[in-house]
Amino acid sequence: MDGKKIDLTVSGSEIFVWKADDWLILRQTHRILGDCIGCIAKKPRQENISGLPLLLLPEEAKLLVEKDIGRLVQKPMLKEIPTESLKKKFEEYRNKLFLDQQDILIEKRKLQLSSVMDRIVEGKKRKLLGLDTSKKKVKKPLDDETRKALDEIEIDKEALMEEEVAKLPKIKKSDAFVQIHTAYPWNTGDIKIEMSIFPSTDEEVLKYKVFKDMWEKGYYITSGQKFGCDYLAYPGDPIMFHSQLLIYCKNRNDEISIPELIAESRIGSHVRKTLVFATLSNDGGSIEYFSSRWADSSMGYL
Structure with a gap:
């Protein structure tokens, strides 16, 4: 059963997801978004789009473990000095990737040549007859005698293909793409651990119960830090939907001052969120919600 669960890798006090397939499953199937904090390999200097690893909120990790979707693991081997056998394995793996890139380059070149092979054959025949192969001359119609002579020339297309492919320069290892792994390729020695730290305070217990309840209602939930609240709730994937709700987790005995309520309500109205x-x-057994909005607002309630 554990083999089918998503690995949630614990590093220090934070929890990450490293595999792209796991990221997609979490987002599409389980409505868990996290926060990508890595750089894109092809565009390492931009800051608009981030890549793996995926950093999870403690609430997200707790929910995944509780729902039997994921498991918390540590990878002690990542802290160990690589053995000679592992170094050799890595070099063999890197050489294989290099050779694979050469084969892919050849296949792509063949595909390109196949799309223009008729033009290459035409040019080859013209050269054999001593005709001009410039674009202007090629477009001009030939007389019947020259056209007949051209058509009678036989060209082995397969041999011509191999001849053109042979012209392709060999790539050097310094020119090859470097694969940046988003998961350890030889994954062994994982240690499953238990999540015993979160939630540890009354505030964390409340926040987790709210997060879980909203998730079970079908919402996508993210941190609400950028709007000064605890969570943002989306009716669908945030790629396609704006958030609808600004959620504040409050102890029922806490007092909310009038200026605080007005300030938070103004923010909600300004960004068109409830x-x-x-x-x-x-009795502490369920979550109660209280919504607020301006009287002339057209936004709906929870």
């Missing part, structure tokens, strides 16, 4: 306060019920 302001929601979430708290535990009297």
